[in-house]
Amino acid sequence: MKFMIQKDYLVQSVQDVMKAVSSRTTIPILTGIKLVVNEEGVTLTGSDSDVSIESFIPSEDEGKEIVEIISTGSVVLPARFFSEIVKKLPKETVEVEVQNHFSTMIRSGKAEFNLNGLDAEEYPHLPQIEEENVFKIPNDLLKNMIRQTVFAVSTSETRPILTGVNWKVDGKELTCVATDSHRLALRKATIQSENDSAYNVVIPGKSLSELSKILDDSNELVDIVITENQVLFKTKHLLFFSRLLDGNYPDTSRLIPNESKTDVIVNVKEFLQSIDRASLLAREGRNNVVKLSTLSDGVIEISSNSPEIGKVIEEVQSDSIEGEELKISFSAKYMLDALKALEGSMIKINFTGAMRPFVIKTVEDDSMLQLILPVRTY
Amino acid sequence: MKFMIQKDYLVQSVQDVMKAVSSRTTIPILTGIKLVVNEEGVTLTGSDSDVSIESFIPSEDEGKEIVEIISTGSVVLPARFFSEIVKKLPKETVEVEVQNHFSTMIRSGKAEFNLNGLDAEEYPHLPQIEEENVFKIPNDLLKNMIRQTVFAVSTSETRPILTGVNWKVDGKELTCVATDSHRLALRKATIQSENDSAYNVVIPGKSLSELSKILDDSNELVDIVITENQVLFKTKHLLFFSRLLDGNYPDTSRLIPNESKTDVIVNVKEFLQSIDRASLLAREGRNNVVKLSTLSDGVIEISSNSPEIGKVIEEVQSDSIEGEELKISFSAKYMLDALKALEGSMIKINFTGAMRPFVIKTVEDDSMLQLILPVRTY
Known part of the structure; x- marks a missing residue:
């Protein structure tokens, strides 16, 4: 694996996937960021097993070369060090090359780092989600809906289901509800979808907070796919997976x-x-x-x-x-x-x-x- | 004690003296700010007994009325609450009045606070310093001299004298030295003084850090007076007192x-x-x-x-x-x-x-x- 990349794109992508990386994990390899290089570009992945974020850097963006791919391959690099290093590199171009035993050289100008990497085959697989029933919400609206509800989730683990936000889809209407049993926040919006599906799931408040940090304020559409135990948010170059909370959310309408x-x-x-x-x-x-x-x-x-x-x-x-x-x-x-x-x-x-x-x-x-x-x- | 005051001046003054107030003090009244009103204006004092800061708000500033004094007097108000309250008052003018048993009314617009105050007679007296030998340094230079030395003081109490900065005055030259025995920072400057005095004192690093937060970046002169166990920094409306550290500073010149x-x-x-x-x-x-x-x-x-x-x-x-x-x-x-x-x-x-x-x-x-x-x- 060897490629040259525009530093700005790498820094942004690393910063996005870092939102899912936790230093307190029981799975050591999850303290790393996975890099996969193929003909189309570079894919970075970060995960704490509850939330996984995948960011894709295409080799070309609007006719401009972003990545020059010299050879394909993959590696897992220590996330905290890798993210601090790329931020502080001296030049606009960065060269990354996996050498012996996943030792990875990161070079920019006259600065040359060697990080001990791990085999990407050891990295857990992301959930496989079939994109059958997709509905869409603009970035800015989604961000607002999160902001207006997520603060009201419970911070106590006494009733774990209340640490999430209840998302109900009924036809073209999405209703988000959060309550810690002392107060409640509710927000409705119209979604765009081709078939009228019905969902009733609970998304961890923490996942939504992290998601809202990554969303920009544009009105571009975010694709959302809900499965039995996962939700996927999909923007142009980013996949954001979160597990759902198990259990039934209380019926809040009578409150x-x-x-x-x-x-x-x-x-x-x-x-x-x-x-x-x-x-x-x-x-x-x-x-x-x-x-x-x-x-x-x-x-x-x-x-x-x-x-x-x-x-x-x-x-x-x-x-x-x-x-x-x-x-x-x-x-x-x-x-x-x-x-x-x-x-x-x-x-x-x-x-x-x-x-x-x-x-x-x-x-x-x-x-x-x-x-x-x-x-x-x- | 009763007066009307421009909020901005009160907020600034409270913020300055708050730098000396510590919530962890063994002398309960020092968690308060002392207010003294006389014909000339309002004097605020904060202290943690190591550092004391006195800020004076004149009733007139450049021909503009700042304080309207209705009656003189004094009180000590809980510092944390008083400082948060004045910052959040709704209007540009604030009325302060001591009522029964030092209960103090603070009114602005339609908001009216009553804080339980204490008798200012109970507040410790500030050190009395005779201003015989004054030397002067511009604000901006003093700030720089602190910044360039204070980071090198020791943070360990093993050798308490090294937690301070050694200030030596010899004629018209001031030398500041800080060391934690692993590194040393030294800064010299020419001072303005009428008589050539000689001092060799150690000022706590913490005091200098607080002082530098209060100093502005002007080149107006700061008056400095050193006594046996205190140093006083004096700007236009502010007195900053710090105790000195006991003991002899090591001779660093041979290092x-x-x-x-x-x-x-x-x-x-x-x-x-x-x-x-x-x-x-x-x-x-x-x-x-x-x-x-x-x-x-x-x-x-x-x-x-x-x-x-x-x-x-x-x-x-x-x-x-x-x-x-x-x-x-x-x-x-x-x-x-x-x-x-x-x-x-x-x-x-x-x-x-x-x-x-x-x-x-x-x-x-x-x-x-x-x-x-x-x-x-x-």
Whole structure:
């Protein structure tokens, strides 16, 4: 195996597949990156066995030569060292050559590295996925859907299924739901697909977070394939595989109240900043709890009290308050997370009493929803 | 105590004095910031008893009203909360008022905080320093002198005196020296003073690092006063006090060789990048050791070998190599630190054999010097 490559392409590709490489793995060869060279180009693979990422560097890109392939072959190189080395190479061109016993020479300008490689035949095979039922979502939308739900997954392994995001496909509609049983985030979108399939799977939150770091902000389409125990995301030169979580996701639809007793419409930025200030003192307590009370003339009062440190009280002018008077307490962190996830400038909050979950949406858009359970404070 | 203040000035001042506040202190009141209001303005103080910082906000700055003083007085407020609160206040003006039992109201727009304060009479007094012998250094020069020496102090408490930087004043010359007994950094500069005094003190490295974060890059003069156990740095609105370290600093002058056997002149950027690359593999070993060999025609070879991972070898073209051939090994980290501390584009390295300390200077400037002890590698 021997090739010359444009450094920028190699650096980008290594950086992408590194997202799947973990230094804490029980399978030693997975601390490496697999390189496979064939006539078409160079394929890099990184994996922690939950997530696998494959990046392809074509020998030509838009008529420009990226890789000059001198001989084909394969090798596994220590990922951390290889990625740091390529970043720091002095020249724009890099030569890579496997020599005796998988020892691999990496040369750029007058700098010459030799890394001890491993036999690529020892590297685990990626899942084989038949691309029968493909549906498509634009990069930027997919990234947003992840951002708006993944923060709400559970970080506790008590109920492992809640560490994932529930993806349900029904015809042309995809619904993503995450909950840690104290709050819930939901986002719907229309997908592009040729046949109307139905899926109900749970994708690990960690996998989605890593995926969203790799996606760009373009509106190019990502191909998505779901199988029994794997999901594959496919962009132009990248394959991203994640295992699915085993088990049934709880039915979350009955959690979301249909009626409401108090409806508030408020500017999201003003409301968020006031919750943020109140949380400065609330953090000291165990629960990071702030209190919201409706006053007259559309005024909301946000307050928090930490006996040892002090207290804070602030009035926010809402656009409208309709329905019953309300005093309710909730986690400032959950509220801040929810508000940051929503887009748009105005939100409506539908409360169903001080002890019932409440729902936050933007006034413009019904496709996203945040739900928070209040906290008892008496 | 009651005043209205421009938020920006308060935020900046709080941020400056916070540099001295530690959350791990055995004196509870030092987790607070002291505020004193008199007719001239507001004085803030933070201290961890090693370092104390006093920042003064005048009621007027260049004809603009900064503070409107309604009544004088003093209070100590919890530093962490107070600093986070002022940063997040909604409006440009802040009202601060001490009410019953040092409870302090902080109001901006419709946000109102109440913090539990403490009696400022309980706050330790700052050292009293008579400003008899003042010498002066511009902000930017002082900052550079700290940057070029402080990284070389010892981080181990085995010899506490080496955790400080030795400042020697002799007439109009200030010499700063730091060493951890494996490497040494030295910087000289001319000071401005009215009488020729002589000092030989040791300032804690940590204090100097904090000071350099507060100094701006202007060439305005900083007043420096040294007493038996304290040093005071004084800028326009800021007093920075640090205790001095007890004990005698070792005589470092005899460590610096006067003769040399091999002299190399090389571009600092190329040399630094090549050491940086070699250190990628060297880090894996215990000592982070790289090897330098002189070849013919002014070529230097930099290499490193980590049997488990691989090896690296690189040639750097020097401007000139004079004297004996040389093979020497040293810590890549110490070399990188030294090269980053030096200014200018070309450096000269004077070696006195493979087992003797060597000296690095810029070709342009004799006022700074870095010394490194080699490592035995056979």
